[in-house]
Amino acid sequence: MKPLTGAPSPAPLLxxxxxxxxxxxLEAVGGLDMAVARDAIHGLIGPNGAGKTTVLNVLTGFxxxxxxxxxxxxxxxxxxxxxxxxxxxxxxxxxxxRLFGAMTVLxxxxxxxxxxxxxxxxxxxxxxxxxxxxxxxxIARAYELLEFVGLGADxxxxxxxTLSYGHQRRVEIARALISAPxxxxxxxxxxxxxxVEKSExxxxxxxxxxxxxxxxxxxxxxxxxxxxxxxxxxxxxGRKLADGPPEDVLADPAVQAAYLGRAR
Amino acid sequence: xxxxGQLLANGLVLGAIYALAAVAxxxxxGVVRLVNFAFGELFMLGAFLTASLMLPEVxxxxxxVPMPGFSLPVxxxxxxxxTAALGVLVDRIAYRPLRNAPRLAPLITSIAVSVVLQSLxxxxxxxEELRFPEFHLATLPPVVLFDxxxxxxxxxxxxxxxxxxxxxxxxxxxxxxxxxxxxxSAEDQMAAxxxxxxxxxxxxxxxAIGSGFAALAGLLYAQTYGFAHSSMGFLPGLKALxxxxxxxxxxxxxxxxxxxxxxxxxxxxxxxxxNGTAWKDAISFVLLVGLxxxxxxxxxxxxxxxxxxxxxxxxxxxxxxxxxxxxxxxxVDGGLTRAAAAxxxxxxxxxxxAILVGLVVPSDYxxxxxxxxxxxxxxxxxxxxxxxxxxLLDLGFxxxxxxGSYLTSILFVLVLKDQFGVAPADIWWLLYLNLPxxxxxxxxxxxxxxxxxxRLRGDYLAIMTLGFGEIVRVxxxxxxxxxxGPMGIRGIPAPNLFGIALGSPRAQFFFALALAVLVxxxxxxxxxxxxxxxxxxxREDEEAAEAMGVPTARYKLYAYAASGFxxxxxxxxxxxxxxxxxxxxxxxxxNILLLxxxxxxxxxxxxxxxxxxxxxxxxxxxxxxxxxxxxYPETRFALLGVVLxxxxxxxxxxxxxxxxxxxxxxxxxxxxAKEAA
Numbered sequence: 001m002k003p004l005t006g007a008p009s010p011a012p013l014l015x016x017x018x019x020x021x022x023x024x025x026l027e028a029v030g031g032l033d034m035a036v037a038r039d040a041i042h043g044l045i046g047p048n049g050a051g052k053t054t055v056l057n058v059l060t061g062f063x064x065x066x067x068x069x070x071x072x073x074x075x076x077x078x079x080x081x082x083x084x085x086x087x088x089x090x091x092x093x094x095x096x097x098r099l100f101g102a103m104t105v106l107x108x109x110x111x112x113x114x115x116x117x118x119x120x121x122x123x124x125x126x127x128x129x130x131x132x133x134x135x136x137x138x139i140a141r142a143y144e145l146l147e148f149v150g151l152g153a154d155x156x157x158x159x160x161x162t163l164s165y166g167h168q169r170r171v172e173i174a175r176a177l178i179s180a181p182x183x184x185x186x187x188x189x190x191x192x193x194x195x196v197e198k199s200e201x202x203x204x205x206x207x208x209x210x211x212x213x214x215x216x217x218x219x220x221x222x223x224x225x226x227x228x229x230x231x232x233x234x235x236x237x238g239r240k241l242a243d244g245p246p247e248d249v250l251a252d253p254a255v256q257a258a259y260l261g262r263a264r
Numbered sequence: 265x266x267x268x269g270q271l272l273a274n275g276l277v278l279g280a281i282y283a284l285a286a287v288a289x290x291x292x293x294g295v296v297r298l299v300n301f302a303f304g305e306l307f308m309l310g311a312f313l314t315a316s317l318m319l320p321e322v323x324x325x326x327x328x329v330p331m332p333g334f335s336l337p338v339x340x341x342x343x344x345x346x347t348a349a350l351g352v353l354v355d356r357i358a359y360r361p362l363r364n365a366p367r368l369a370p371l372i373t374s375i376a377v378s379v380v381l382q383s384l385x386x387x388x389x390x391x392e393e394l395r396f397p398e399f400h401l402a403t404l405p406p407v408v409l410f411d412x413x414x415x416x417x418x419x420x421x422x423x424x425x426x427x428x429x430x431x432x433x434x435x436x437x438x439x440x441x442x443x444x445x446x447x448x449s450a451e452d453q454m455a456a457x458x459x460x461x462x463x464x465x466x467x468x469x470x471x472a473i474g475s476g477f478a479a480l481a482g483l484l485y486a487q488t489y490g491f492a493h494s495s496m497g498f499l500p501g502l503k504a505l506x507x508x509x510x511x512x513x514x515x516x517x518x519x520x521x522x523x524x525x526x527x528x529x530x531x532x533x534x535x536x537x538x539n540g541t542a543w544k545d546a547i548s549f550v551l552l553v554g555l556x557x558x559x560x561x562x563x564x565x566x567x568x569x570x571x572x573x574x575x576x577x578x579x580x581x582x583x584x585x586x587x588x589x590x591x592x593x594x595x596v597d598g599g600l601t602r603a604a605a606a607x608x609x610x611x612x613x614x615x616x617x618a619i620l621v622g623l624v625v626p627s628d629y630x631x632x633x634x635x636x637x638x639x640x641x642x643x644x645x646x647x648x649x650x651x652x653x654x655x656l657l658d659l660g661f662x663x664x665x666x667x668g669s670y671l672t673s674i675l676f677v678l679v680l681k682d683q684f685g686v687a688p689a690d691i692w693w694l695l696y697l698n699l700p701x702x703x704x705x706x707x708x709x710x711x712x713x714x715x716x717x718x719r720l721r722g723d724y725l726a727i728m729t730l731g732f733g734e735i736v737r738v739x740x741x742x743x744x745x746x747x748x749g750p751m752g753i754r755g756i757p758a759p760n761l762f763g764i765a766l767g768s769p770r771a772q773f774f775f776a777l778a779l780a781v782l783v784x785x786x787x788x789x790x791x792x793x794x795x796x797x798x799x800x801x802x803r804e805d806e807e808a809a810e811a812m813g814v815p816t817a818r819y820k821l822y823a824y825a826a827s828g829f830x831x832x833x834x835x836x837x838x839x840x841x842x843x844x845x846x847x848x849x850x851x852x853x854x855n856i857l858l859l860x861x862x863x864x865x866x867x868x869x870x871x872x873x874x875x876x877x878x879x880x881x882x883x884x885x886x887x888x889x890x891x892x893x894x895x896y897p898e899t900r901f902a903l904l905g906v907v908l909x910x911x912x913x914x915x916x917x918x919x920x921x922x923x924x925x926x927x928x929x930x931x932x933x934x935x936x937a938k939e940a941a
Binding site for chain 1: 785786789790793794795797798800801804805807808809810811812813814815816822826868926927928929931932933
């Protein structure tokens with residue numbers, strides 16, 4: 001399979017600087033600095049309610065931070081709408097799988113390729129050759145990606161929401177990958193999976209990174225996080241508690257205290 | 265000053281009535297987040313029931329029935345109680361099963377309920393106005409303020425009643441335990457259920473109180489203007505909804521404030537603007553559209569996130585339904601699935617069948633009816649783009665249709681024939697130019713209408729499009745120089761091709777069929793591409809679509825534009841085929857009818873709109889042979905409404921749901937993938 005993006009360069013792919021999010025009087029995230037490297041599998045962890053999903057929503061444009069700035073691939077992206085984030089190369093999956101009802105697997109995946117189409121209405125109505133070629137290319141790519149995430153071509157025409165939970169997760173990942181992102185954000189990709197499925201998805205994440213796509217993931221399973229991630233950011237009460245390689249971070253007494261609830 | 269004072273007094277009376285009805289909308293919206301369009305009809309029933317109870321005898325279903333002849337207060341109490349009970353019944357039957365359904369479902373259902381109630385009222389009380397009996401307070405001499413402002417005693421009674429009802433309701437909500445339960449349910453229904461609040465009973469109470477308020481408003485309105493009529497609830501209902509939105513829907517003080525503002529603005533506008541009385545309905549809707557644009561949460565409302573509900577009518581099947589009903593639908597599904605599997609061959613077979621029918625049907629009468637089927641099928645297809653594929657309720661679609669019809673009629677008749685004396689036959693080609701031109705013009709209007717609504721949630725969007733449609737209708741009625749006003753435009757030439765008149769019913773049928781092929785072909789090509797996938801993604805989950813890089817706002821506009829284009833395009837042919845148009849052709853009812861046809865046939869399918877149009881228009885004619893329908897023609901519309909409610913509850917996908925539309929370009933798949941599938 002050909003790589004999904006160009007060669008990596010040393011500057012961080014995504015940089016969040018002093019991000020603060022307040023909902024009314026409640027500070028969900030306070031002064032968060034974090035950087036995701038171009039070749040990272042970066043884990044965002046922390047106890048329940050630490051603000052992980054809020055951070056992910058900030059990083060995908062769903063929530064506009066009260067303060068702070070976001071630099072992605074060398075450009076400030078804080079002011080863009082959600083689809084602008086996606087167009088710059090940030091693709092995501094959702095904690096509760098959000099596939100489009102009434103769509104087949106193939107169609108769902110193709111929605112992810114939206115930004116890669118450009119035919120105008122007349123070319124579509126008259127099915128000009130360029131429009132047909134673009135469609136055929138994306139459909140071929142969708143089949144490749146379905147195989148890449150471990151689904152056979154035989155599921156392509158099934159209504160996506162009728163698949164098993166694990167397969168729906170994979171469809172979501174394929175849908176995110178077809179946009180040719182630079183960064184893939186996974187919100188609890190292992191939730192509700194058994195050990196075998198977990199290790200399969202972990203392998204998939206490694207393969208994604210091998211394609212030159214950085215991955216940022218929220219995860220609760222520390223076993224998997226320790227083995228899979230090469231960088232961790234720990235949140236507690238919306239603030240950064242620790243940041244660094246997994247073995248250092250997980251050995252940090254403050255992090256252990258946060259997870260095990262010991263007094264600090 | 266005297267004139268101003270009198271206008272202000274009139275505005276206050278009207279405002280008090282609007283405020284009462286606005287409370288109905290706001291109360292129910294606050295608790296269940298439903299815009300219950302049927303309150304306009306409960307308003308009307310309040311008036312009819314009160315008048316009937318006050319009279320010694322009433323003609324019901326054509327027979328004279330003796331009535332108790334109560335005085336106004338007793339009759340009003342009885343009517344309010346009856347209407348409240350009816351409101352609860354409607355909630356139980358039509359809305360409660362849809363509590364967790366996508367928002368489009370209860371909205372469509374409430375429109376259907378509205379049609380049922382109005383048709384039944386017309387069946388029972390007849391199409392004529394019922395004079396509202398006089399109450400003895402009304403015969404007292406008017407009160408004169410500042411020597412010049414006349415207020416009848418009943419006007420004062422209206423205002424006092426409205427004030428007392430509002431204060432009473434506020435106290436009830438603030439103090440009583442049911443009121444507390446209502447506020448809790450309004451905040452968070454799930455949490456309210458968890459702490460043991462019987463939410464269904466609370467909702468029923470909200471419907472009872474809301475319906476009572478609507479009835480009270482209706483009877484006061486009828487009392488003030490002296491009559492009751494089956495369609496009297498329509499405009500005041502819209503105004504009350506406007507008032508509720510103006511004040512901030514969900515807020516009771518907001519409803520009061522919105523009602524008063526609307527009443528005053530209308531009274532002052534009709535008093536001071538040139539030809540103001542004619543434009544007064546447009547004033548309220550312009551106010552509504554402007555407000556929704558600038559401050560969608562209303563004056564006193566809390567801003568709500570523009571979080572569209574997830575899921576659509578098509579995504580999941582209903583969990584309700586008796587076994588026999590499911591079995592019946594399963595048969596329909598089986599046939600359609602087989603037909604859909606045949607793909608283009610099925611479409612060609614359908615077309616061949618239509619051509620055959622067009623060739624063999626001997627009667628001109630039936631050919632005209634079949635032409636109407638094709639026209640309504642095309643219009644419904646246009647509406648289907650926005651409602652069925654993009655999942656946005658549009659109650660202003662008729663405006664696009666009107667734009668097309670008026671454009672071609674004005675050009676052919678009012679300008680070229682009347683001003684320049686050009687014979688229509690000499691410029692027959694203009695029709696073919698007008699088709700795309702009107703499409704583009706209507707698409708332009710659609711973008712204009714769509715732009716301010718993009719930020720709005722689904723139900724606000726419906727209200728906004730409805731306001732826009734009404735504005736276009738009021739303009740068509742009142743801008744005499746442009747549109748000939750209510751007289752309409754006569755003498756629109758029949759279609760003509762190279763000097764050959766295509767006026768015969770058979771020629772018109774084939775003309776319509778050719779246009780239908782174009783319309784369906786163009787829509788299908790758009791839908792079966794990344795554009796259609798973006799629309800369906802928006803319909804199913806707007807946020808997720810956005811996260812996948814779909815600029816949802818822009819694609820909603822495209823859906824409006826495409827649907828507007830079809831409306832304008834078909835409107836041109838409609839005018840030439842009818843050869844006469846008037847504002848009556850483009851009423852909100854037509855829009856509702858088109859919506860029902862789409863829902864009946866199947867939202868988001870290509871054949872659905874035509875199936876819906878065929879079933880309905882043919883039924884409309886065939887039913888005329890039944891003696892019962894001859895006596896009560898309105899019952900046909902009541903039946904359509906009932907069918908719609910049943911469909912929404914038991915089968916929201918419509919009849920043709922299994923003719924699921926593929927969203928990829930035909931022939932664009934790799935060969936090996938086809939085998940695998």
